[in-house]
Amino acid sequence: MPEVHPAATNALLTWYAGNARPFPWRQTRDPYALLVSEVMLQQTQAARVVPYYETFLARFSTVNALAAAPAREVLATWTGLGYNRRALSLHAAARVVAEHGWPDDLTALPGVGPYTAAAVGSFAWDRQVVAVDTNVRRVRSRHCGPLEPPPGRAAEFNQAMMELGATVCTPRRPRCGECPLESGCAREIAVPAPRRARERFEASDRWARGRLLAALLAGEPEPVLDAPRRERALAGLERDGLVVRDAAGAVQVPG
16 A cells, blocks of 8 residues: 655645635634534534624633523524534533643543543644544544654544545546645545435424423423333433423423
């Protein structure tokens, strides 16, 4: 297999300089804003995150503001983005930071795993670490040789690798002719298995959970659900700490 030389990393960074999408979280070094973006980006496409990110930071502009807010208000601001448990984890992390400051090991924060810790660490504090998400893992698996950040450029390198995996080195139809690493590609591209037909989102329990939570937060009537589906949805929300039930069975969002 061909070896990837340091010149490949330079080509990657040059490509990124001309092709980076202008997401707002790429314009800040604030660890709080970066943590918000990384939590929101989990399982959600970047373009969809932008308006939620901007609204969330307009409402909770600092980590202390988020920490001081009631959980109900945090969830209401998050509503529509999905995977609402992320909002509670972010809220809990903000309370830890507000009380104790930013830990050296960011994985000590609720909901922060190795990838998020590496991403925030490199983007906010120039930590010389590689942040490996799904896109980066795919790029590295398809190319030979070491792909490591140049000294002092870990943030730019990580963003470039993520951008390449998201827009060029894609899972099913990679645009190899546009890839700055094309000359060092191993050409061993495993095509993902065909996707199974998905059920309509409106028929899923995840949709039911989201609609129930949104109704509770807004004080509106619940969506019409059959009893077993409603109970599954409520049980899931309760398990994630998003709702509580009193002794009489009444459901509410925790304060």
